[in-house]
Amino acid sequence: MRIRHLAVALAAMAAAGLAAAPTTAQDMSIVVASTTSTQDSGLFGHILPLFKKRTGIDVKVVAQGTGQALDTGRRGDADVLFVHAKPQEEKFVTDGFGVKRYDVMYNDFVLIGPKSDPAKVKSGKDIIQALKAIHDKGAAFVSRGDKSGTHSAELRLWKDAGLDPAGAKPAWYREIGQGMGAALNTASAMGGYVLADRGTWISFKNKDQLEISVEGDKRLFNQYGIMLVNPEKHGHVKKDLGQQLIDWIVSAEGQKAIRDYKIDGQQLFFPNAAPTG
Amino acid sequence: MDAGGALDLILAGDASLFAIVRLSLIVSLSATLLAAVVGMPLGALVGLTSFPGRHAVVVLLNGLMGLPPVVVGLAVFLLLSRSGPLGDLGLLFTPAAMVVAQTVLIAPIIAALSRQVIEDLWAEYRDELTAMEVGPLARVKALLWDARFSLVTILLAGFGRAAAEVGAVMIVGGNIDGFTRVMTTTIALETSKGNLSLAVGLGIVLISLTMAINALAWGIRRWSECHAG
Numbered sequence: 326m327r328i329r330h331l332a333v334a335l336a337a338m339a340a341a342g343l344a345a346a347p348t349t350a351q352d353m354s355i356v357v358a359s360t361t362s363t364q365d366s367g368l369f370g371h372i373l374p375l376f377k378k379r380t381g382i383d384v385k386v387v388a389q390g391t392g393q394a395l396d397t398g399r400r401g402d403a404d405v406l407f408v409h410a411k412p413q414e415e416k417f418v419t420d421g422f423g424v425k426r427y428d429v430m431y432n433d434f435v436l437i438g439p440k441s442d443p444a445k446v447k448s449g450k451d452i453i454q455a456l457k458a459i460h461d462k463g464a465a466f467v468s469r470g471d472k473s474g475t476h477s478a479e480l481r482l483w484k485d486a487g488l489d490p491a492g493a494k495p496a497w498y499r500e501i502g503q504g505m506g507a508a509l510n511t512a513s514a515m516g517g518y519v520l521a522d523r524g525t526w527i528s529f530k531n532k533d534q535l536e537i538s539v540e541g542d543k544r545l546f547n548q549y550g551i552m553l554v555n556p557e558k559h560g561h562v563k564k565d566l567g568q569q570l571i572d573w574i575v576s577a578e579g580q581k582a583i584r585d586y587k588i589d590g591q592q593l594f595f596p597n598a599a600p601t602g
Numbered sequence: 603m604d605a606g607g608a609l610d611l612i613l614a615g616d617a618s619l620f621a622i623v624r625l626s627l628i629v630s631l632s633a634t635l636l637a638a639v640v641g642m643p644l645g646a647l648v649g650l651t652s653f654p655g656r657h658a659v660v661v662l663l664n665g666l667m668g669l670p671p672v673v674v675g676l677a678v679f680l681l682l683s684r685s686g687p688l689g690d691l692g693l694l695f696t697p698a699a700m701v702v703a704q705t706v707l708i709a710p711i712i713a714a715l716s717r718q719v720i721e722d723l724w725a726e727y728r729d730e731l732t733a734m735e736v737g738p739l740a741r742v743k744a745l746l747w748d749a750r751f752s753l754v755t756i757l758l759a760g761f762g763r764a765a766a767e768v769g770a771v772m773i774v775g776g777n778i779d780g781f782t783r784v785m786t787t788t789i790a791l792e793t794s795k796g797n798l799s800l801a802v803g804l805g806i807v808l809i810s811l812t813m814a815i816n817a818l819a820w821g822i823r824r825w826s827e828c829h830a831g
Contacts, residue, residue: 356695356776365795370779387695387776401684402694506794513796531796559684561692 354383355566358395358403360474361504363549364388366524366593372582376573382566390504392472398422398552401559404567407574409474409522409549423552424564427575430583430594432523434478434545437509438538439516446518452542456486463497465517466490467508470500474547479520482544509535522547524593549594551575574598618780623811626784629697629771630764633704634712637760641709642753645716646742650724663717666710671703675770678703682774695776700784703770708760715756719749751823758819765812785811 363369364386373384389397391408398406399422406423408414417423436455438446444464446455459466468491469476480491490498501511505525512519513533521529526537539545551571556562573579575598583596648659680686682694682702693699723745724731731741746753768786775782777791785808792801 356778361794365791383781385695385776385778385781387778401689504794506796510793510796529796531798561684 353381353566354385355404355563355570356385356387356402357405357407357570358387358389358393358397359407360391360394360409361388361506362409362475362522362525363407365504365506366522366528367588368524368583368586368594371586372574372579375582376570376579379573379578380569382569384570388504390469390471390473390476392476395422398554401554401562403554404563405551405553405570407549407551409547410477411548411550413477414550414552418552422555422558424555426550426552427571428598429549429551429574430580430596430598431546431548432594433540434475434520434547435523435526435537436518436539436545437512437521437526437535438518439512440534440536441516442538443516444518446538449539450541452482452539452544453486455539456482456488459497459518460486460488460490463495465497465499465512465515467512467515467517467519468498468500469505469508469520470502471504473504475505475520475522478545478547482520485544527588527591527593548597621780622783622785622788623807625697625782626765626786626808627811629700629784630704630761632701633708633764634757634761636701636705637709637712637764638757640705641712641760642716642746642756643742645713645718646720646746647738648713649717649719649721650741650745651738660714660717663710663714667714669707669710670769671707671767672769672773674707675703675773678706678770679773694774695778695782697775697782699774700771700782703774704764704767707767707770708764711763712756712760715759716746716749716753719752719756720745723749751827754819754823758816761815762812765808 359369365388369384369386373386377383387394387397387403391410391413394403394406394408395413395417397403398417406414406417407429414423414426418426436446436452438444444455444459444462446458449455468479470491483490491500499511499515499517501508503511505521506529508519509521509525509529510531511517513531513535516534518538523540551574553564553567553571554562556564574583580596580598583594584592586593645663648656648663678699679694681688682691682699683689684692684694693702720742724741727745727748731744736744766786768790771777771782771784772787772790775784775787777783777787783791785804789801789804789808792798792804
């Protein structure tokens with residue numbers, strides 16, 4: 326009967342599609358769980374083709390918040406983590422989920438705000454004073470609220486200011502639970518303040534009425550690190566390929582690639598890996 | 603970026619854009635086919651047989667049509683994660699995982715709608731088929747064939763749902779550049795990068811594609827209706 330032949334043909338096609346899909350480029354590839362900032366800023370698009378050219382290894386980047394990326398590593402769903410929340414990264418290694426953490430690069434956080442500047446914090450150098458002013462004025466503030474590296478940094482800064490809007494949940498404090506770009510879009514739409522990493526800010530295309538309100542405070546330092554997921558916890562981790570990526574990123578060549586990445590002449594990330602032998 | 607950003611990419615024959623469109627079609631069409639293979643016979647069977655708890659099954663199928671993509675994504679993620687029961691397959695963050703998620707999402711839609719169509723048709727042909735003493739399996743086949751034009755519309759509904767969703771493929775595919783990035787996840791990504799006009803442009807491309815596929819299916823249906831006599 327014709328319909329049976331059709332069903333068989335459809336099933337075969339679907340099975341072929343299923344089988345063909347995952348095998349493409351699987352042998353020489355690794356999965357890296359990283360942050361939205363490294364992807365949205367275009368850094369990976371710049372450095373990974375160079376790495377591929379050197380080693381032939383395909384790097385598949387899953388861009389998540391740092392918290393989610395660490396969880397992806399903990400579950401064994403990635404080979405390498407490239408994130409930015411040093412205390413959590415160190416805990417990840419101490420807990421046995423990562424092998425060793427390497428410093429890679431840094432940039433800094435900036436406080437972004439509307440040009441109208443309702444909290445009067447423009448051109449400030451003191452992030453703590455600025456947060457206190459936003460709090461006192463009750464000016465709209467957009468929080469990532471997603472356990473990302475930037476979110477952790479923001480919570481740390483509020484704590485340093487002796488304030489706890491994440492706990493008190495005043496109406497002006499909006500937790501959106503999304504990535505850096507979405508937070509910037511939201512801040513742009515509601516005329517609010519938001520803490521952002523400089524890389525994402527520079528590459529962000531919808532700046533509209535937003536501008537940098539506070540920058541240059543040393544408390545806004547933002548360090549990135551890279552780690553191999555522990556193969557002893559997850560036997561399938563591609564440790565040789567993953568270590569090749571780590572070795573390359575911290576090598577002179579990898580560090581140069583990071584330094585060379587610029588948008589409109591502005592350098593986004595500053596390499597600071599320990600010199601390798 | 604001007605509003606023509608996406609249009610420029612298309613006109614320039616941008617290779618990565620075509621790869622994204624191709625993957626969207628492969629994933630959603632595969633899911634539609636798999637869901638049809640499971641859903642249509644299942645729907646027909648439920649429509650044509652009576653058994654205890656049949657009403658509950660019908661309600662269940664109808665209710666599952668409203669499965670939230672993000673919940674399906676989460677369930678498939680937990681299943682396919684290396685720490686999950688099917689982790690050894692290594693399917694998470696691959697197109698296969700996206701096919702699985704979309705199949706789970708639309709199989710109930712195809713099954714529930716097929717059940718309704720077949721059941722209505724059965725009411726029409728009941729006496730005829732009973733008189734001919736046709737067995738249950740042959741009945742399923744005969745009625746599925748007879749309902750083939752309506753079933754195409756059901757397939758399109760399933761495909762539309764699969765191609766339009768972003769929640770499930772984002773979670774289980776990971777939106778990996780050049781590997782698991784599809785139209786909807788690209789639109790979400792470009793929106794988050796503030797490339798709003800490019801995102802809108804890609805949205806228009808996606809809608810046009812869906813329209814084109816529906817137009818094609820409509821044409822085929824008209825053509826075969828004319829030639830089926």
